[in-house]
Amino acid sequence: MAWSTSRRPRWPGCCFRRGADVRADLVPVPRVLLSRLAAIGVDVERVLRQAGLLPSRFQEARVHLTTREFMALCHAVEALGGGRDLGLRIGAEARSHHFDIATAAALHAPNLGEALKKLARYKRLVCPEEVTVEVVGTEARFSFHWLLAEGPLPMFLVDGTFASTLALARLGTGKHLVPRRVELARRRADVELLTRHFGCPIRFDASLDLLVFDARALDEPFLTHNADLLSVLVPGLEAALKEQLGQRTLVDDARTALRRRMSGERPSVEKLARELHLSPRTLQRRLEEEGTTYQALLDEVRHQSARQLLVSTDLDASEVAFLLGYEELNSFTRAFQGWEGTTPLRWRGAERDRASH
Template sequence: MRPDQIPLSRGVFERMTALGLDIAAVLRHAELPRELLMQPRACLTTAQFFALWRAIEAASDDPALGLRLGDGTRAEVYDVVSLAALHSATLGDALHKLARYKRLTCPEDISIELTHAEAAVSMRWMLADGHTPPLLVDAIFASNLALAERGSGRAIRLRRLELTRRPTVSNLLSTHFRCELRFNAAQDRIVYDRADLELPFVTHDEDHLATLMPTLEASLHELSATTSLSDKVWNVLARGMRGSHQRMAQVAAALHLSPRTLQRRLGEAGTSYQQLLDQVRHHLARHLLDATDLDTGEIAFLLGFEELNSFNRAFRQWEGKTPSRRRTATMG
């Protein structure tokens, strides 16, 4: 797993200031040092990064602030991964590069799920204990769409947004993204029309890609070599929690291992497939109980439990209470 470091460019603070935020006050609220403003490229942990976004939300009465911050990337200088995406030949190539290399710049996992008609892009913060701040989700998806439209040179009609949050009466998101919204989702996903993956990028630059790609591939190889097998299994499991029971053979195949080799190597690392599956289920169960209105039966299904009673028993083992009691206690 890469270090828990998320770089912040000076441009981030400049955009916040341009949108009327008192950066010093935001940093105080997030309990972050003011010296961050003086650093050419500050780094935060995931917990600090989330605290910063919650402080931004608390400091502003503009519900569209996340969208405006994300949309501002249409004109900013990109990091190396986003720059490689922008120089891609097509939208599909760009999304593939973001999914493949994003974790080189921060502990964010991006995955793409393809069907006959759709391309769903989901994001997950791999080292997060709490929930991703909604304002940050808005900014990430606005930035994703901004890059797609800047690269293609045209407006893109999304299929929909899927959001792990409770429904809101605001129409800001539907107005900005011009698509259907689905709340109480299992994952945060921005869904493109699959046909749009073939859209050519007017920003395509093969010479720049020839310079960037060897470095990105070498860095990815180095990261993969230092990522533990347990972390790799965790990531595969977390990506696939969408209503099907993930068997060890499926996870092993995704990691290009045999089930026996996977089982042996996990044992050598002091864990097991079942232990990791329980950890992922517990982590996602808490998130869905706290952030959505999904009933416990729906959550049990998404986590791959065949029966609600099985989910209830597992949750009692994890926390000493039923899922319903946790939700009641959390909501006060």
């Protein structure tokens, strides 16, 4: 596929939102998504009613929802879609002409590693979602976080995101790549379905949702590589990103770094400072200038993570305490009572009772 460098290609949903920061609450949803749902038998009108969205909002090719509205839509699809594999199907069937600008840039990268790097770098220009790719030993770990979402993410969204990322890797390489494993921050369910789709072991009750590739796969070349197209796209993306990053605060970066570390360790202020390329003293001073402290941020992230793990997984309280970096269950229990006014297990029971009614 050849692109002329004399003009900028018009990708659906492609926009360089000057002045938009990472907290801008705009989630682009293509109208074709509703058409695809309807084509596989989903009652779209009922889904929209359940989500509290008016059908008239979807007259344009692409509508922007708030994060709350988008999550309500995903939850409604999950509840009324009529198929446990719906997220997998929607994610795997995505077509290149429906890609957002970040995924389009990724598709035309020279190899899988560069593709995931571009996806992680530019996704924040599309919506308030942060993508992370970390190489740990022989593994490349892909994860994502919705910055403004409240509560556990819909399984439909998690499955769809991982399925679309794997589909991107397979489309780009022209190979049937198989991940090392998938880790899901939810209780065990649909094992055969997920194993059949991803072709790898599935781990449940994880602290984070992770799609894990063999690190060697990052060197796999992309057949869809297009240097001419990237030479047109990247300068505009970088300019928009530079402006956006100039508005991002240290608190944003610290909160994100802490959230990534909720997996069995207590990120010390020294570790956090090192990751943010600051001295511990400078980090603490700058956080205070922005109206918070390291401990306040750590408590905030632990609180959010505790709620998600208790609702979505079958981990007992001691396992949740370990993942959040507490040395003793009693310390976690006291902290949780301070947040919610009750013990972790009583809170979990109440939430499950509420969800069942």
